[in-house]
Amino acid sequence: MAEYEAVIGLETHIQLNTITKIFCSCKADSWEDPPNSNICPVCTGLPGVLPVMNKAVVEKAALLAAAMHAEIQPLSYFDRKNYFYPDLPKGYQISQYDMPLARGGYLDLPMPDGTTRPVTIEKLHVEEDAGKTKNEDGYRLIDFNRCGVPLVEMVTGPDLRSADEAAQYIIRLRQLLRWLEISEANMEKGHLRCDANVSIRPEGAQALFTKTEIKNVNSIVAVRDAIQTEIERQTREVEAGNEIEAWTLEWDEDSGVLRKMRSKETEADYRYFHEPDLLPIRVDEQWRADILAQLPELPLERRARFIEQYDLPEYDANILTEERSLSDYFENAAAAYAADPKRVSNWLMNDVLRMINDRDTKAGDLALIPEYLAEIIKLVDSGTVNTSTGKSLLEKVEDTGKSPSQIVVDEGLAQVSDEDSIRVICAEVIDENPEPVASYKGGKTSIIGWFVGQVMRKSQGKADPQMAKAMLEELLAE
Numbered sequence: 001m002a003e004y005e006a007v008i009g010l011e012t013h014i015q016l017n018t019i020t021k022i023f024c025s026c027k028a029d030s031w032e033d034p035p036n037s038n039i040c041p042v043c044t045g046l047p048g049v050l051p052v053m054n055k056a057v058v059e060k061a062a063l064l065a066a067a068m069h070a071e072i073q074p075l076s077y078f079d080r081k082n083y084f085y086p087d088l089p090k091g092y093q094i095s096q097y098d099m100p101l102a103r104g105g106y107l108d109l110p111m112p113d114g115t116t117r118p119v120t121i122e123k124l125h126v127e128e129d130a131g132k133t134k135n136e137d138g139y140r141l142i143d144f145n146r147c148g149v150p151l152v153e154m155v156t157g158p159d160l161r162s163a164d165e166a167a168q169y170i171i172r173l174r175q176l177l178r179w180l181e182i183s184e185a186n187m188e189k190g191h192l193r194c195d196a197n198v199s200i201r202p203e204g205a206q207a208l209f210t211k212t213e214i215k216n217v218n219s220i221v222a223v224r225d226a227i228q229t230e231i232e233r234q235t236r237e238v239e240a241g242n243e244i245e246a247w248t249l250e251w252d253e254d255s256g257v258l259r260k261m262r263s264k265e266t267e268a269d270y271r272y273f274h275e276p277d278l279l280p281i282r283v284d285e286q287w288r289a290d291i292l293a294q295l296p297e298l299p300l301e302r303r304a305r306f307i308e309q310y311d312l313p314e315y316d317a318n319i320l321t322e323e324r325s326l327s328d329y330f331e332n333a334a335a336a337y338a339a340d341p342k343r344v345s346n347w348l349m350n351d352v353l354r355m356i357n358d359r360d361t362k363a364g365d366l367a368l369i370p371e372y373l374a375e376i377i378k379l380v381d382s383g384t385v386n387t388s389t390g391k392s393l394l395e396k397v398e399d400t401g402k403s404p405s406q407i408v409v410d411e412g413l414a415q416v417s418d419e420d421s422i423r424v425i426c427a428e429v430i431d432e433n434p435e436p437v438a439s440y441k442g443g444k445t446s447i448i449g450w451f452v453g454q455v456m457r458k459s460q461g462k463a464d465p466q467m468a469k470a471m472l473e474e475l476l477a478e
C-alpha cells in the first residue's frame with residue numbers, strides 16, 4: 001500500500017484592530033453591537049458618496065508584511081471585485097488584485113525537531129469586509145455592520161504537510177498578530193478566519209490529486225480536525241480507486257463532519273478594475289521608514305535571544321515569548337533582580353502566570369509590577385520571609401498595589417529566625433503532643449515534618465522552617 005503525503009495551503013482573513021472602518025469613520029468593531037448600528041452612506045454603498053482611505057489600515061498591514069519578510073510595494077492599487085450578493089450593498093468589494101500592498105514573504109514555523117520551516121506567502125493584500133447574512137424563521141436578515149471593516153487577506157503556498165502543521169501555522173500567526181498589536185486575532189469572534197486547500201499525493205511524487213477547499217474553520221481545534229478528517233477521506237477514496245472531486249466543504253464543528261457546499265468551483269469572473277474613487281497607495285521612503293520603526297523584535301528572535309542571553313532552557317523561552325507583554329515583564333523583572341534569571345523565570349512561569357490566568361489579565365496590566373516581583377524574590381533569598389510567605393505576597397501586592405516590603409512591615413510577616421523565639425515554640429509543640437513524641441522516640445523519625453508543620457502553624461507561617469527542624473531534632477533527642 002502506498003503511503004500518502006498531504007499538501008496544504010491556508011487562506012486567512014485578518015481583521016485589523018483600527019478604531020474606524022477602512023473608508024469611512026464608522027466604528028470598526030461591532031462585536032455585541034445591535035445589527036446595522038455602525039453604518040453610514042459610504043459603507044452601505046449609497047449613491048453620491050466617496051470613500052476615504054484610513055491610513056492606519058495601510059500602516060498595520062505594512063507592519064504585518066514586514067514581519068512576514070514581504071516586500072512592501074511603493075505603489076499599489078485598490079481594485080473593484082464585482083459580484084452580487086445581498087450582503088454586498090455596493091455590488092462590488094474594494095480589494096486589491098494585480099498590484100497589492102506587498103509581495104513575497106514567509107513565516108518561520110518551528111518544527112518538533114527544533115528546526116524551523118519557512119511557510120511561503122503567495123498573496124498579501126488589504127480589502128474591505130462584506131456584511132453578514134443570517135437566515136432566521138424563513139427570513140433572510142442582513143447586518144451591514146461588518147461592511148467596510150478592514151481586512152488583510154493572506155494566502156500561504158502549498159507548504160504545509162499535516163493537520164498539525166496547519167494548526168501550528170495558525171497558532172504562530174495569531175501570536176504574531178497579537179505581538180504586533182494589529183489584530184485581536186480572536187478566531188471565535190471572526191477576527192482571524194481560515195480556509196484550507198487540501199490535497200494528497202503518493203509520497204515522493206510531484207503531481208497532486210485534485211484538491212478540495214474547506215471553508216470557515218473557526219478555531220485552532222477545528223483547523224486541525226477538519227483537515228485531518230479530509231486527509232483521511234481523500235486517502236480512502238484514492239485507495240478505493242475513486243476520483244477526488246473539486247468540492248468545497250464546510251466543517252460542522254459540533255458533529256465533526258465535513259459537508260459539501262457546492263460540487264464544482266467555477267472561477268467567477270470578478271471583472272476587476274482599478275477603483276476609480278480612490279488614489280493609489282503610495283508608500284514613500286519616509287512613510288516606510290516610520291512604519292518599520294514600529295516593528296518590534298519578533299517572537300522567534302526574542303526566544304532565541306532569551307536562550308542565549310539569559311541561559312534559559314528552550315521550554316522557558318517558549319512560554320515567556322508566547323505573548324509580548326509577558327516577555328517584556330520577564331526582561332524587566334530579570335533586570336531588577338540582577339541575579340540568576342532562571343530564578344525569575346521559575347517564579348514567573350509557576351506562580352505569576354497562574355495568577356495572570358486566574359485573573360484573566362495580561363502581564364503588563366498587573367499591579368504586581370516586575371520590580372515588585374524581583375523584590376519578593378530578594379526578600380525570600382535574604383531569609384526575610386520564607387518561600388510560602390513570599391508566594392502569598394504575590395496576591396497581596398496584586399490586591400493592594402502596595403510594595404512587598406511595605407506589606408511585610410504592615411502585617412509583621414518577617415520570618416522569625418531568632419533562636420530563642422523558635423526554641424520556645426518548639427518546646428511548646430513537644431509538650432502538647434506526648435503521643436507523637438513517643439512514636440518519634442520509638443524510632444519513627446519520619447514524622448519530624450509533622451512537628452515542623454505544627455511549629456509553622458503556631459508561628460503563623462513566620463518561623464524559619466530549617467531552623468525549626470534542627471531545633472526540634474535537638475530537643476527530641478534529649
Ligand SMILES: [Zn+2]
Nearest residue numbers: 024026040043
Ligand atoms: Zn460607514
